[in-house]
Amino acid sequence: MSDRPILQVWGAEHRFDDRMILRGVDLKVRQGEIYALLGPNGAGKSTLVRAVCGRLKLTGGEVALDDKDPWSNPAARRVVGVVPQDLALYPHLTVRENLETFGRLSGVKGRALQDAVRQALRLTRTEDREHAPVGHLSGGYKRRVNIGAAILHQPKLLILDEPTVGVDIDARAALDSVIRALRDMGTAVLVVTHDLDQAGGLADRVGFLREGRKVLEGAPHALIEQAFGAEMEILVELSVEADAATEAALAGEGLTRREGDGLWTRLDAGGYAAAGRLDKRLRRAGVVPREIRVREPSLQNLFTLVAEWRRAA
Numbered sequence: 001m002s003d004r005p006i007l008q009v010w011g012a013e014h015r016f017d018d019r020m021i022l023r024g025v026d027l028k029v030r031q032g033e034i035y036a037l038l039g040p041n042g043a044g045k046s047t048l049v050r051a052v053c054g055r056l057k058l059t060g061g062e063v064a065l066d067d068k069d070p071w072s073n074p075a076a077r078r079v080v081g082v083v084p085q086d087l088a089l090y091p092h093l094t095v096r097e098n099l100e101t102f103g104r105l106s107g108v109k110g111r112a113l114q115d116a117v118r119q120a121l122r123l124t125r126t127e128d129r130e131h132a133p134v135g136h137l138s139g140g141y142k143r144r145v146n147i148g149a150a151i152l153h154q155p156k157l158l159i160l161d162e163p164t165v166g167v168d169i170d171a172r173a174a175l176d177s178v179i180r181a182l183r184d185m186g187t188a189v190l191v192v193t194h195d196l197d198q199a200g201g202l203a204d205r206v207g208f209l210r211e212g213r214k215v216l217e218g219a220p221h222a223l224i225e226q227a228f229g230a231e232m233e234i235l236v237e238l239s240v241e242a243d244a245a246t247e248a249a250l251a252g253e254g255l256t257r258r259e260g261d262g263l264w265t266r267l268d269a270g271g272y273a274a275a276g277r278l279d280k281r282l283r284r285a286g287v288v289p290r291e292i293r294v295r296e297p298s299l300q301n302l303f304t305l306v307a308e309w310r311r312a313a
């Protein structure tokens with residue numbers, strides 16, 4: 001990573017009617033860096049991205065893309081490639097035809113276009129489907145072609161909006177390695193996501209936006225260590241759906257239920273020994289766990305902590 005910032009935002013403020021949506025956000029994404037912008041629905045992520053792309057004029061603060069303001073200087077917008085959440089591809093055209101079309105739309109022509117298409121096919125690992133109609137491809141391939149369509153004009157900053165929505169684990173790993181390859185060739189990457197597992201594994205830095213403010217920023221490992229020190233996450237999986245008595249026993253042990261996978265979780269500095277004691281106590285209370293796991297805390301835990309600060313505030 002170099003120190004050269006491709007994107008800089010100072011004190012971004014935005015007001016829709018009388019509602020403050022952004023309340024003084026600073027942001028810097030450097031050449032060769034992956035930055036994940038995280039935050040709950042309505043935190044202001046899309047509003048910030050629209051300002052970065054020059055599609056929205058902030059009511060306060062400044063944006064610089066490669067040192068130029070994208071709102072007053074449309075040429076600065078060429079610095080950015082945007083990969084939208086929804087696939088923006090022509091299903092009846094082949095991968096190559098799609099890339100050629102998007103390349104022309106972004107002003108690349110002739111020999112330069114052929115070179116750009118070849119490079120996009122290579123970087124997104126879609127060469128083996130070059131002549132297949134996009135509509136026939138798997139979801140993971142489509143997402144990678146979607147990235148290919150955004151990099152034909154060789155943007156210095158690539159913005160990806162929720163790149164893993166609806167993508168299975170294998171396809172997600174392939175997407176991550178495409179994003180890393182782009183970072184390694186010097187592209188600055190801004191990923192807007194709700195996928196905390198992806199952000200934790202992929203991003204060099206993450207920023208949490210909450211109610212229009214950046215409340216945390218840093219390298220995922222450093223943030224997790226700062227927040228949790230020696231604590232580990234204990235995860236309890238049940239073999240059957242919890243009834244009221246089971247729920248009471250689990251809650252009595254300080255366990256909370258995770259949305260999505262239904263596992264019960266708590267943080268504990270006692271690690272494996274604490275998990276063993278917990279197992280015994282739960283069995284005495286008539287709760288038989290299928291499995292108890294112990295692992296390092298994740299961004300998911302940090303996100304929960306940030307949400308709790310909000311409730312406490």
Ligand SMILES: Nc1ncnc2c1ncn2[C@@H]1O[C@H](COP(=O)(O)OP(=O)(O)OP(=O)(O)O)[C@@H](O)[C@H]1O
Nearest residue numbers: 016017021039040041042043044045046047048209
């Ligand atoms: N054009 C608009 N006019 C008025 N309010 C808007 C407009 N666009 C967005 N908002 C409001 O601004 C707030 C922030 O929206 P934004 O889309 O930036 O959040 P977000 O963090 O991207 O959320 P999500 O993760 O759901 O996409 C929301 O409350 C939204 O309703």
